[in-house]
Structure formats: C-alpha cells, structure tokens
Amino acid sequence: MGIAALANDAYNSTDGRKKWVDRLRAFGLHEPTGIDISGEAIPEIKDPVKDKQRWYGTTIPWMAHGYELQLTPLQMLNFYNAVANNGRLMKPYLVSEIRNGDKVKKVFEPRVLIDRIAKDENIRNARTMLEGVVERGTAKSLKDASVSIAGKTGTTRVNYASQGEYARYNASFCGYFPAEDPMYSMIVVVYEPKGVYYGGYVAGPVFKNIAEKCYALKTNKARSITDSTFLAVNLPGSGKGYRADFTTLLDHVGIKYNSKVKSSWAIIEPEADKMVVEEKRIAEGTIPDVRGMGGRDAVYVLENIGCKVSIVGLGKVVQQSVQPGTGAMKQHITLYLN
Numbered sequence: 030m031g032i033a034a035l036a037n038d039a040y041n042s043t044d045g046r047k048k049w050v051d052r053l054r055a056f057g058l059h060e061p062t063g064i065d066i067s068g069e070a071i072p073e074i075k076d077p078v079k080d081k082q083r084w085y086g087t088t089i090p091w092m093a094h095g096y097e098l099q100l101t102p103l104q105m106l107n108f109y110n111a112v113a114n115n116g117r118l119m120k121p122y123l124v125s126e127i128r129n130g131d132k133v134k135k136v137f138e139p140r141v142l143i144d145r146i147a148k149d150e151n152i153r154n155a156r157t158m159l160e161g162v163v164e165r166g167t168a169k170s171l172k173d174a175s176v177s178i179a180g181k182t183g184t185t186r187v188n189y190a191s192q193g194e195y196a197r198y199n200a201s202f203c204g205y206f207p208a209e210d211p212m213y214s215m216i217v218v219v220y221e222p223k224g225v226y227y228g229g230y231v232a233g234p235v236f237k238n239i240a241e242k243c244y245a246l247k248t249n250k251a252r253s254i255t256d257s258t259f260l261a262v263n264l265p266g267s268g269k270g271y272r273a274d275f276t277t278l279l280d281h282v283g284i285k286y287n288s289k290v291k292s293s294w295a296i297i298e299p300e301a302d303k304m305v306v307e308e309k310r311i312a313e314g315t316i317p318d319v320r321g322m323g324g325r326d327a328v329y330v331l332e333n334i335g336c337k338v339s340i341v342g343l344g345k346v347v348q349q350s351v352q353p354g355t356g357a358m359k360q361h362i363t364l365y366l367n
Contacts (some may be wrong), residue, residue: 030094032093032094033090033091033093035093036089036090036092037089037090037093041086041089045089046077046088046089047077047078049089050076050077053074053098054074055143055146055147056108056111056143056146056147057107057111057143057146058072058074058104058108060072060142061104062103062104062120062142063121064103064121064122064123065122065123066123069101069103070101072098072099072100072101073099074092074098095183096185096189102201102203102216102218103121103216105203105216106203106216107121109203109205109214110205110214111143111146112152112155112156112205113156113211114211115152116144116152117141117143117145117146118142119140120139120141120142122137122140125137156179156208159180159181159204159208160208162180163177163178163180167182167228167229168180168202168228168229169229170229170230170233170237171202171233171237174206174237174240175244175245176240176241176244177206177208177209178204178207178208178237178240179205179211180202180203180204180205181202182200182202182227182228182229182233183199183200183201183203183232184199184200184201184227184228185198185199185200186198187221197221198222199220199221200227200230200231200232201216201217201218201228201232202216202228202229202236203216204216204236206240206243206244212247213240213243213244215236215239215240217233217239218232219232245282246282264304265297265299265304266299267296267297267299268296268297268321268323269294269296269309269320269322270294270295270309270322270323271293271294271326272288272292272293272295272306275295275297275306276306284303284304285302285304286303286305286306287304287305288306290306290307292308292310294311294326295308295309296308296309296321311330311334313334314334314356314357315353315355315356315357316331316334316336316351316353316355316356316357316360317331317353318349318353319331319349320345320346320348323344323345324340324343324344324345324346328340331357331362331364334357335357336359336361337359338361338362338363339364340363340365340366341363341365342365342366342367343367344366345366346364346365346366347365347367349362349364349365350362350364
C-alpha cells in the first residue's frame with residue numbers, strides 16, 4: 030500500500046495521470062514481448078484520455094499495485110528481467126539456434142527492445158528494494174536459500190470487483206538470482222491456491238526450490254563441492270534405473286558418488302555430501318519391483334523377461350499391477366506412472 034500512496038501523491042492529477050501512463054510505456058509494458066509463440070496477448074494499460082469513461086479517482090493507486098491493467102506473467106517477468114539486466118529490456122527467445130545434424134541452419138541472436146528503461150540510479154534503487162523484500166520483507170522465507178534471491182511477492186484477488194462472490198486469489202513471486210550478479214530471472218504463479226494464498230508462502234517456496242536447483246546445476250562444476258549445507262539442499266532424490274545413465278549424469282553436473290556396482294541396474298540414494306549407487310537385483314523368471322524406475326527403464330526390464338507391458342501416465346512408476354516375485358512368463362502387467 031506504500032507504493033500505491035506514493036503513486037497517488039505523485040501522479041493523481043490531470044498532468045500526472047498522463048505522465049504515469051507515459052512512464053509505464055517507457056518501461057515497454059504496453060507492448061507484447063514479441064516472443065515467437067502464437068497468441069501472445071496484448072497488454073492493456075488504461076489511458077486517462079482515451080479511456081476516460083473507465084478512469085476513476087482510484088485508478089492510479091489501484092494500478093500501482095496491479096489492478097485495472099492486464100499483463101501476462103511473461104510480460105511482467107520480462108520487465109523484472111530488465112531490472113536485473115541493468116535496465117536493458119530484451120526480447121525473450123526459446124532457442125539460440127536450429128541445427129540439421131552438425132549444420133547450423135539458423136541462429137537467433139539476443140535482441141534489445143529498449144536500451145534503458147530508467148536511469149541507472151533508479152535501477153540500482155529498484156534492485157536494492159527487491160533484495161530488501163527477501164532480506165526483511167514479505168519473502169523472508171527465501172532468505173535462507175543457498176543462492177541469493179531478489180524479487181517481489183504478489184497476492185492478487187481475481188474477482189476483486191465482484192462483491193458478492195467468495196474471494197478467489199492468485200499467488201506469485203517474480204524475481205531473479207543471484208541477487209548481486211543475476212544469471213536467471215523467473216516468475217512463479219499459483220492460480221487459486223487452497224488455504225493460505227499469500228505469494229510469499231505459496232509461490233515463494235516454489236521459486237526458491239527451482240532457483241537452488243538451477244544455480245547448483247550451473248555452478249557445481251565451477252565450485253569446490255565442500256559445503257555440506259549446500260549439498261544437502263541440492264543433491265537429487267533417490268531413484269532406480271540404468272546405472273550408466275545415473276553415473277553419466279552425476280559426472281556431468283559434478284556431484285560426487287560412491288559406487289562399486291558392476292551390474293546394469295542400480296539404486297541411487299543421497300547420503301551426506303554424495304550419492305550412493307547400489308545394485309538393483311533383477312532375478313530371472315520373476316517380476317521385479319520396478320517402482321521408482323522411469324517408464325523407459327521399467328518397460329525394458331519387464332519386456333526382456335517376457336512380460337507384455339502397458340503404461341498409464343508419465344514419469345516414474347508408482348504402482349504396478351502384478352506384485353514383485355510373481356512368475357514373469359507371459360504376464361501382462363500395467364505400470365502406473367506419476
């Protein structure tokens with residue numbers, strides 16, 4: 030509400046309203062990002078002259094904290110990304126190049142939409158405030174993350190104009206990390222959460238988990254893996270599957286593991302500052318326990334012992350229709366994936 034009060038004091042006059050909208054346009058908020066996906070919505074920012082019939086005395090303070098205007102999450106994220114990028118607004122893109130085998134067919138270069146959305150001093154002040162949200166504001170639950178985060182919580186009532194309806198909310202957190210030298214920007218939006226609906230409690234923890242995993246994958250190779258607290262947060266969970274796939278992936282991201290396993294199939298478990306790789310026994314002639322395996326590995330194992338396999342869902346196996354230890358020959362087994 031503090032920002033709403035400041036906006037109201039500074040801009041809620043005949044001349045001020047025009048300056049307010051001009052400033053939002055200077056940020057690039059009135060235009061789509063131009064991302065190469067069909068159907069990107071056009072932002073809606075009311076104009077005090079063209080939309081005079083829909084402009085109220087409360088419009089400036091309402092707009093200052095997110096109401097009476099419409100932006101997609103991607104458009105809002107692109108604005109935060111510009112703040113993290115020292116004021117430079119970029120066009121988002123999905124891939125850096127298209128290849129046909131080893132031949133590069135097309136290259137997509139970064140494209141600047143606005144070279145500077147605000148003065149350097151104002152960008153620095155905005156970044157300081159976004160860091161303060163995590164340090165001592167509504168996102169204090171993100172303060173203990175293994176990577177520094179800056180951003181802003183959002184708690185939006187979806188049907189704020191409908192007085193007689195049961196209140197419905199969206200929760201969000203938009204920001205970037207590491208706060209002091211940004212590498213990634215991200216927005217998390219949770220639509221109509223049940224129970225608690227505040228952005229700091231609902232969307233914030235999701236942002237934190239993703240940020241920690243992304244930062245770990247980016248930096249594990251470049252840093253000394255000695256911090257047990259960092260590793261406890263960022264080690265992957267347990268799993269079952271093809272041993273060579275696990276060890277190749279762990280080598281790639283620089284996570285230590287202990288393994289004397291020679292068999293093709295393995296179980297991995299996190300333990301202190303490393304992963305432990307143990308043998309997964311597949312007995313001949315009987316149905317193995319494939320729960321925890323990826324669908325591809327589970328189907329391969331079962332078909333190789335003579336089973337006919339059907340799968341429901343995607344991901345890892347959470348349930349199998351035939352119990353482990355049952356005779357395998359000519360069994361028809363259904364796997365349920367998460």
